Amino acid sequence: MMKSLAAGLMLSACAFAALPTFAATATAAASVTAPVLGLTAGAGSAIAPAALVASPSGKYWVDAKGMTLYTFDKDTVLGKSMCNDKCATQWPPLMAAAGATASGDWTIVTRNDGSKMWAFKGHPLYTFLDDKAAGDVTGDNKDGFKVAI
Numbered sequence: 608m609m610k611s612l613a614a615g616l617m618l619s620a621c622a623f624a625a626l627p628t629f630a631a632t633a634t635a636a637a638s639v640t641a642p643v644l645g646l647t648a649g650a651g652s653a654i655a656p657a658a659l660v661a662s663p664s665g666k667y668w669v670d671a672k673g674m675t676l677y678t679f680d681k682d683t684v685l686g687k688s689m690c691n692d693k694c695a696t697q698w699p700p701l702m703a704a705a706g707a708t709a710s711g712d713w714t715i716v717t718r719n720d721g722s723k724m725w726a727f728k729g730h731p732l733y734t735f736l737d738d739k740a741a742g743d744v745t746g747d748n749k750d751g752f753k754v755a756i
Contacts, residue, residue, distance in 0.1 A: 656701060656713060656725040657732065662742070668727065668755040670701055673741025676732045680751035685729030691719045698752060700724035701732040727755060 657668045657676055668676040677698065681689040690698050695718075703715045703723040716726045725732050732755055735746030747754045 656703065656707075657727070660742075664744075666756060667744075668732065669741070670734060674734045674738055675742070675744050675746070676701060676755040677735060677746050677752040678730045678755050679733060680753070682731050686714060686716050686726060686731075688716055688718050688724060688731040690731070690733060695733075697736050698733040698746070698750070699736065701734065730755070 657670055659666055660669045660673075670676060679688075679690050679698070683689075688700065690700070700718065700722075701724055703725050705723075707715060707723065707725075709715050712728045714726045714729060715723050716731050718724055733752065735743075735749075735752065737743075737745050744754055746752050
């Protein structure tokens with residue numbers, strides 16, 4: 608009994624140790640592994656709003672330019688963005704083009720100003736102004752924002 612309890616605790620510890628953590632540096636080894644299919648970014652366009660990237664730190668979402676996407680802790684109501692005005696200047700929303708259509712876990716959120724942005728599983732997605740190159744994750748755990756995984 609004690610051996611199986613110890614083995615279970617060891618497996619649990621290993622599972623939590625495997626959760627991704629993101630360093631605030633560029634991730635040179637990141638590569639696109641699974642583009643999001645079945646979405647349209649504009650009228651008749653087949654451009655996906657984001658792609659899943661694998662890095663040594665784990666998998667996370669990036670926009671079409673390879674810039675890291677983030678979620679915001681204050682977005683507590685699914686499908687509603689709480690990052691507006693000055694916040695949206697520092698944390699630009701992943702904007703949806705006119706005529707964009709949602710599919711599956713990808714939805715479109717109408718912002719306070721009437722513009723449209725992408726959300727994954729109801730969580731609005733943002734980039735970070737201080738991320739300068741594809742793969743940068745300098746916004747992780749800053750101002751209530753976390754890397755979208």
